[in-house]
Amino acid sequence: MFEYAPAPESRSVVDIKPSYGLFIDGKFVDPTDGGSFKSINPASEEVLAEVAEAGGQDVDRAVRAARTAYDKVWGPMPGRDRAKYLYRIARIIQERSRELAVLESLDNGKPIKESRDVDVPLVGAHFFYYAGWADKLEHAGFGANPRPLGVAAQVIPWNFPLLMLAWKIAPALAAGNTVVLKPAETTPLTALLFAEICQQADLPAGVVNIVTGAGDTGRALVEHPGVDKVAFTGSTEVGRAIARSVAGTRKKLTLELGGKAANIVFDDAPIDQAVEGIVNGIFFNQGHVCCAGSRLLIQENVADRVLESLKRRMAQLRVGDPLDKNTDIGAINSAAQLARIKELSDAGSAEGAERWSPPCELPDRGFWFAPTIFTGVTQAHRIAREEIFGPVLSVLTFRTPAEAVEKANNTPYGLSAGIWTDKGSRILWTADRLRAGVVWANTFNKFDPTSPFGGYKESGYGREGGRHGLEGYLNV
Amino acid sequence: MTATATSARSDLSELGRSETALRTFLHGLPGVDQVGAEQRAAQLGTRSIKTTAKAQAIDLAIRMVDLTTLEGADTPGKVRALAAKAVRPDPADPSCPHVGAVCVYPSMVPYVAEVLRGTGVHLASVATAFPSGQAPLEIKLADVRAAVEAGADEIDMVINRSAFLAGRYKEVYDEIVATKSACGDAHLKVILETGELATYDNVRRASWLAMLAGGDFIKTSTGKVPVAATLPVSLVMLEAVRDFRAATGRQVGVKPAGGIKTTKDAIKYLVMVNETVGADWLDPDWFRFGASSLLNDLLMQRTKLTTGVYSGPDYFTLD
Numbered sequence: 102m103f104e105y106a107p108a109p110e111s112r113s114v115v116d117i118k119p120s121y122g123l124f125i126d127g128k129f130v131d132p133t134d135g136g137s138f139k140s141i142n143p144a145s146e147e148v149l150a151e152v153a154e155a156g157g158q159d160v161d162r163a164v165r166a167a168r169t170a171y172d173k174v175w176g177p178m179p180g181r182d183r184a185k186y187l188y189r190i191a192r193i194i195q196e197r198s199r200e201l202a203v204l205e206s207l208d209n210g211k212p213i214k215e216s217r218d219v220d221v222p223l224v225g226a227h228f229f230y231y232a233g234w235a236d237k238l239e240h241a242g243f244g245a246n247p248r249p250l251g252v253a254a255q256v257i258p259w260n261f262p263l264l265m266l267a268w269k270i271a272p273a274l275a276a277g278n279t280v281v282l283k284p285a286e287t288t289p290l291t292a293l294l295f296a297e298i299c300q301q302a303d304l305p306a307g308v309v310n311i312v313t314g315a316g317d318t319g320r321a322l323v324e325h326p327g328v329d330k331v332a333f334t335g336s337t338e339v340g341r342a343i344a345r346s347v348a349g350t351r352k353k354l355t356l357e358l359g360g361k362a363a364n365i366v367f368d369d370a371p372i373d374q375a376v377e378g379i380v381n382g383i384f385f386n387q388g389h390v391c392c393a394g395s396r397l398l399i400q401e402n403v404a405d406r407v408l409e410s411l412k413r414r415m416a417q418l419r420v421g422d423p424l425d426k427n428t429d430i431g432a433i434n435s436a437a438q439l440a441r442i443k444e445l446s447d448a449g450s451a452e453g454a455e456r457w458s459p460p461c462e463l464p465d466r467g468f469w470f471a472p473t474i475f476t477g478v479t480q481a482h483r484i485a486r487e488e489i490f491g492p493v494l495s496v497l498t499f500r501t502p503a504e505a506v507e508k509a510n511n512t513p514y515g516l517s518a519g520i521w522t523d524k525g526s527r528i529l530w531t532a533d534r535l536r537a538g539v540v541w542a543n544t545f546n547k548f549d550p551t552s553p554f555g556g557y558k559e560s561g562y563g564r565e566g567g568r569h570g571l572e573g574y575l576n577v
Numbered sequence: 578m579t580a581t582a583t584s585a586r587s588d589l590s591e592l593g594r595s596e597t598a599l600r601t602f603l604h605g606l607p608g609v610d611q612v613g614a615e616q617r618a619a620q621l622g623t624r625s626i627k628t629t630a631k632a633q634a635i636d637l638a639i640r641m642v643d644l645t646t647l648e649g650a651d652t653p654g655k656v657r658a659l660a661a662k663a664v665r666p667d668p669a670d671p672s673c674p675h676v677g678a679v680c681v682y683p684s685m686v687p688y689v690a691e692v693l694r695g696t697g698v699h700l701a702s703v704a705t706a707f708p709s710g711q712a713p714l715e716i717k718l719a720d721v722r723a724a725v726e727a728g729a730d731e732i733d734m735v736i737n738r739s740a741f742l743a744g745r746y747k748e749v750y751d752e753i754v755a756t757k758s759a760c761g762d763a764h765l766k767v768i769l770e771t772g773e774l775a776t777y778d779n780v781r782r783a784s785w786l787a788m789l790a791g792g793d794f795i796k797t798s799t800g801k802v803p804v805a806a807t808l809p810v811s812l813v814m815l816e817a818v819r820d821f822r823a824a825t826g827r828q829v830g831v832k833p834a835g836g837i838k839t840t841k842d843a844i845k846y847l848v849m850v851n852e853t854v855g856a857d858w859l860d861p862d863w864f865r866f867g868a869s870s871l872l873n874d875l876l877m878q879r880t881k882l883t884t885g886v887y888s889g890p891d892y893f894t895l896d
Contacts, residue, residue: 374613
């Protein structure tokens with residue numbers, strides 16, 4: 102046997118402070134009416150840092166700082182000068198990429214190979230991309246002189262902490278808005294390191310403000326009368342509440358919510374690559390991906406063959422220390438999320454689906470869940486309908502292309518979908534009929550700053566990324 | 578599973594009887610998506626193999642080297658020296674294993690055989706009008722018989738790419754069958770020359786064709802055309818031997834050859850073998866590297882691991 106020796110990335114490259122304040126008006130400050138909370142490493146349950154919890158007054162201070170910066174500095178600044186700051190931030194992100202990757206893996210639990218090779222490079226790419234738009238907004242197709250909205254309130258999830266920050270902040274700043282961003286309470290640390298990067302880049306005070314905290318902080322932020330725009334990525338449940346609270350105000354809203362994506366494998370698919378795509382679709386980032394391919398639809402005449410290959414491939418997945426460079430699947434982000442994954446998986450077994458996981462040893466401390474597939478799943482099962490947001494795949498079969506499309510669309514969600522076939526015409530036929538914002542063909546979970554991303558139906562509205570991503574931050 | 582494997586076995590042996598059956602089978606294999614295959618190969622290349630795992634990998638890689646010289650300028654003196662190196666790659670360190678085989682042209686086989694007798698190092702020879710294969714079949718078979726008679730216990734043949742690309746699969750098949758029979762007890766490695774087949778779909782079909790016809794090993798390249806072994810090509814071939822064993826019960830070896838020069842490269846291949854076909858293939862009987870300069874880099878890295886310092890190239894023999 103060929104056993105890989107441990108190959109841990111050094112955690113000494115990043116300097117974590119014992120405690121962090123709120124980043125308001127260019128400075129780290131203590132909360133006036135809030136408390137504090139701890140951010141832990143989900144792989145070991147060790148406390149990483151104590152983080153300030155912003156109360157209503159702190160949120161108000163942050164919004165006012167953003168307003169002043171918008172009125173006095175960032176709003177009047179020519180696009181080419183805003184671009185200069187964004188390019189500078191992008192370059193610092195690249196220079197400090199190792200630090201950011203290690204911190205992201207520590208705070209979130211995702212494997213270092215993903216934070217190093219996917220998250221952080223995409224973060225840099227987003228800032229570079231939108232920096233390019235800052236002085237070209239009149240050519241973006243939104244009229245001769247598109248204006249920014251003002252102050253944007255942005256609330257982001259814990260699954261891609263720094264990447265979601267980039268998706269929110271880069272287009273907002275390029276379009277001329279200032280922002281108050283609230284990172285998720287389980288993963289605030291890379292956002293706070295990003296605040297340091299803003300200082301390092303000499304970004305004018307108040308253009309970016311980071312308020313940490315949980316649901317109450319987020320609510321205070323999106324309901325604050327001083328914000329002109331609300332952007333949220335997270336669960337459909339919270340998204341609904343936000344839509345209700347914003348309704349009737351002048352605030353512009355974009356929502357990027359949950360998903361239950363179908364990954365459709367036709368009988369002429371390149372099977373070995375389809376299996377890689379299935380694995381990438383559901384086990385990438387422990388399945389904590391809103392666009393995860395969590396429903397596998399296999400044409401029944403190749404189902405046994407595909408499942409046999411899939412199981413063999415799953416047995417190769419390496420679950421463990423997120424900082425080990427050979428780890429494929431890291432830790433579940435929190436105890437609460439682990440409990441939800443367990444609850445839905447138990448429901449899958451109770452409803453009669455057949456559960457399978459490869460033999461794999463899970464660490465004693467921390468939050469872990471073995472990669473799991475359920476076969477014999479029907480559309481009536483909870484695990485085929487509800488978003489699990491974990492490394493759990495539901496496998497269904499279909500007989501004809503029309504049935505595949507019908508099943509794929511039979512969900513309240515509509516964020517993404519995958520198609521695997523060697524026939525180009527079938528890709529186009531299927532993609533035309535799928536009600537999903539992103540359709541991948543013979544690949545999955547591919548992201549690029551130039552490509553718009555967003556959902557249909559209960560997966561939200563508005564697009565992030567590409568030229569389309571500017572629209573949510575312009576008065577058009 | 579056993580029942581289907583048994584019935585599949587009898588089915589496959591019939592395939593070589595007709596051009597139509599062969600073509601239907603080969604064109605019915607699942608396609609290979611180029612982007613996906615290359616992405617998977619690149620992913621496997623990012624594994625980090627350190628300390629004990631690296632030491633284990635280096636010794637295994639040394640045992641898997643087919644130490645090769647295939648030059649018009651090869652002489653008895655040159656190939657004898659190479660054979661001596663194959664037996665004792667690192668004269669300074671007796672714990673260093675010997676390589677898998679020495680690979681030479683048929684005319685050089687007798688000189689190498691003298692050196693290798695009783696050492697456990699195999700003697701491979703390229704035959705069948707290597708590297709182009711563009712000679713009448715009788716001449717190719719005579720080439721094989723001569724090499725085996727002179728002492729080669731492994732024959733590296735080239736497939737008839739002309740016939741393969743023209744779609745005459747049965748002709749390719751029959752040539753491999755005839756070559757296998759000319760080999761007698763010698764092991765047959767079938768060189769697909771993947772650089773000339775160009776597409777991964779062709780690589781997969783040629784792999785199955787070579788296995789169906791009785792090849793003991795499938796090998797990527799002659800080393801004589803610009804594109805030799807690559808990780809994605811080797812991945813497709815590994816998937817083919819894995820699926821072939823599942824269908825027929827017979828295990829076939831894989832040999833990437835040409836262009837593998839560094840320890841880092843070699844370790845990427847071993848990781849790929851480990852995670853694609855598993856431990857059964859992590860053995861010189863089932864996986865080989867066709868290479869020449871690779872060996873010295875492996876020795877240099879081996880010395881670095883044991884002593885903690887790099888030695889200059891002059892501390893390793895040039896043969």
